[in-house]
Amino acid sequence: MANASLQSFLLPQHHSFVNTGGSHDSSPSALLKLSTNNSSSISFRLYSNTSPSVTTTSTTNSSAPTPVTPAAAADSPPTPSIDLLGRQLAAGDYRQADETTRALLIELAGESARRRGYVFFSEVQFISVEDLRAIDKLWKEHSNGKFGYSVQRRLWEKSRCDFTRFFIKVGWMKKLDTEIEQYNYRAFPDEFIWEMKDDTPEGHLPLTNALRGTQLLGNIFTHPAFVEESQENQAAAEESVTAAGQSKDDNKGRERPNFMKDFKPNYSF
Template sequence: MATSSLHQSFHHHRFTTTSPDSIFFKPTKSFKLFSYVSPPSSLTTTSASGVAPATAGAAAAATPFDVLASHLSSSDYRQADEETRRLLIALAGEAAQKRGYVFFSEVQFIRAADLREIDLLWRMHSGGRFGYGVQRRLWEKSDRDFTRFFIRVGWMKRLDTEVEQYGYRSFPGEFLWELKEHTPEGHLPLTNALRGTQLLRSILTHPAFEDSEAAEGEEHSEQGGGTGTEEEEKKKPKLEGARRSLKPDYSF
């Protein structure tokens, strides 16, 4: 079966958007935000049954997710975040690959099995604290309020003001690239929301995570995460006065 070529390189770019419907890489001359690893030479295609076609030798064992798995297994979450972004473009289809960014409406074309694989790798190599499935659960617990969700996963920070206000973290320096005790649950992977949240909403509402939502919630409860205890309620971010300070300068 033919494979889709992914010989694309993204160097010295900043992730941003021009509309609520799209995300893309914008060149910047000021400084280098991230350095992409060499992408896999091709994205292995699969049959309708989800089984990859047999090939000879070592190539038979290779998968499109090997680079991501390698970064995550070595706890290189920064590179894993960039590789996840590259994978979304690759998996969204030929148009997204040629364009170099994903329209929110193209998320539906990503196979559920592929999104689950990405999510599984993130959860497996973070003790269940990172991944889209984790973010979906926290988004639901935030009543699908993105402002509350952004604060909860640490994408926004409390400002040093008398009135309780929050601002977006700047990419990449203010994000947490190590898994420590104080690292917020669901902090990674990142999804750009410079001019809107439609892309993130499309990912979090993808059918890939609908069946696993209940199981994820049960797993979190068994691990001591709670399901609405008094202690958890106290930890929820207070948003009184926060909305007035928000500006659409989400730059990661």
């Protein structure tokens, strides 16, 4: 019906789209004629005495979707891998390496951690010894032995497994300029140190282990990947103490400083 209506409107009336003769009685120099085909398209053909025909096509009632060029996908972060971590550390990009380390822990901890986007402390056991040692080795190699999980574990043990002492030792807390000795947590990420400097605290990086609290950190430190190395270091320390004639049961000076006795830790950073 739509095609028939158009034909009855255009062909008998001979409407002129271009009229060079100036007279309505003369034959029009250009006519618009309608043609149809088996498809759902309508074609209009313009006939002229002096020029070839020009065809325009309008598609109606088409069920085919209009092609849309997809928008460019936003740049996604690279897939975390041991190789990527090694390249970032070799380039001295400790800030990005810390992000990659966190992503690696999530990736290696299993499907639940990947869906959730972070690691439960109970999932650390699912990370293989080889993978944790590989991460730790890269951090140590590219920091002259200053950074890494095994370095942090050694400092934690020297702090008698006291996390507040440990946080102060590795520089995750800063001393306040007050008359009374006080410390506060550094603001993440701006107040942390992302460069290798002479005064960068030993064990300052990586930070990812502290983002979910001390249980995650403690489970990393007690992972089988670091047990043997820790036992060797402990045996060497005991030999050193014995050689110096000191008793293993000497607890002098091991009490917490007064400023730490009432300190309420906050491990949210």
